Amino acid sequence: MIQKIIHNKLIEAIDKAVQNGDLPHFEGEVIHQVSTPRHEAHGDYASNVAMSMAKAFKMPPKKTGEILKAILSEDPLFSRIDVAGPGFLNFFISDSYWQGHLKTLISDGDNYGRCDIGRGISVLLEYVSANPTGPLHVGHGRGAAIGDTIRRLLKFAGFDVKTEYYINDAGNQMKMLGKSVLIRYLNACGRSMTFPDGLYRGDYIKDIALKAQDIYGDKFIDSSTDDSEVITIFSELAVNEILEGIKADLKGFNCAFDNWFSEKKGLHDTGFINEVIEDMQKRGLVYEKDGALWFRSSEWGDEKDRVVRRSTGENTYFAADIAYHIHKIKRGYRLLIDIWGADHHGYVPRLKGALSAIGLKADSLSVLLVQFVNLLEDGQLKGMSTRAGEFITLKELIDDVGRDAARFMFLTKRSDTHLDFDLDIVKKQGQENPVYYVQYAHARLSSVFKKARERGINIDDISPDAIDCSLLSKGEEIDILKALEAFQKTIEGAASNLEPHNISYYLTDLASRLHSYYNKYRFLTDDKDLSFARLFLAKGVRQVIKNGLSILGVSAPDNM
């Protein structure tokens, strides 16, 4: 990557200057950044080394800059170096570097942009994990798109990633779910029942009730709505039905999961939660008060202490959550990433506190909070309450706007900002959605290659050695080559900061350069060598768009 090359050359130049006596000996590391300036006049890259090291060198930044410039100017990598502004070193890279990089890109192909910042570290990425009490809605879709993209991104960046869905199939909500279905079932059997507040009243409950009727006939027609055994039967049926739907929806949204972890089977039935609580007792991390067991979370960064076992003897959800994360670590994962709805943000300090208390490193868990989606229709805010049954499901959304458009839409915003998803705009102006803009660039290039083949040129049959990339010397061509090189940095940045939206922005920018170029120049010209070179450039662009879209889980069509 070019930034690293510049960095290394700068370090060498400083060493050389110190040896020459032009710069004084100094203690410590060279601290600086190689950044890309906003303005072209400031070069391709800039370093602030002369300013950040001004104290160490005991020298005005401009003077340091001139010394380093004199040394580095001999290097053919740079076509020009300026000392500018308060002391920036502005580097202008020779065209030949960019032109040469295109061949690297093409030979890397689908692997172009891969890096190894993950160094094979095992990561467990948990995402969606919506309660199995109803179908996934639009809000879950955002978490799903972000989570799955992070999965692809981290794999691309060298992490060993597994994904998991945590099924909250224990606790009070299961009773409520079972009861909701039971009442609808009794209704369907002809008994007139009132439907109490607080239960799940969506239409999908009625569908499950009909299914129950298919299976059991009127076997439970005389059941009381307080019969816990019957409620359990109905809740298990409901969870299975709902979970099947969730799995199908996620698959249809291109989201892959390696494991579906049942809270009930994995933590409760095995007694693992109790083991964890006992362990915490042994370590003196919990105490008894008012008949309940409290974790000393206030000593670990939380506002106050929290109950892990109620006076009734039941474990809290918090206890299950602690146990679950310990379970993940025990399975051998070094890094845990959770993607949560932002409404759970209050849980982050207490869960991290619990893990620290047990002796895990604080940074072994990172929680990515995804803010709510405001769904707008006819300019009106639509509610998304599962309980009230008023929501647009993820499936409906995908059927409406398409998988690619929905995913891309979710991935154009930073996850911690509120997102307005205006159905009217996405539906009506579907063709102006940025995803089409990027996909169109891909399809257009595929079309160019098809045209070229009709004229007897198959770019894949031509050896890269036969292509003279120095013919790509127009300003727009160099700019595109630079953008292609920057893909690597984009991937690294997006992966290390867990910010997949940067890839969407990058792709939109690259597509924009391509479209602009396309309208101004021709790939197929009368000059054979020039045509080859430009087709090679086109091939590079198409490859990067394809690689980028593939990380977003969006298709790269050859025609549309």
Added chain:
RNA sequence: GUGCCUGUAGCUCAACCGGAUAGAGCGUCGGACUACGAAUCCGAAGGCUGGGGGUUCAAGUCCCUCCAGGCACGCCA
């Protein structure tokens, strides 16, 4: 009341962990198809980065303080 997130062009959002003159898309206005796909391109207008203070060579970015919106504050899950 306490804590967390957010506040950037008319709207939706960027800005590479502090860099130089804050950028895109949509929308508005005006242009470009007898040549590789007009789902495209070119141009114009649009800003005291919510207000005020501070930190330093340098602040949309860090600190303090107000203002506004969202969310969370249970022996619920």
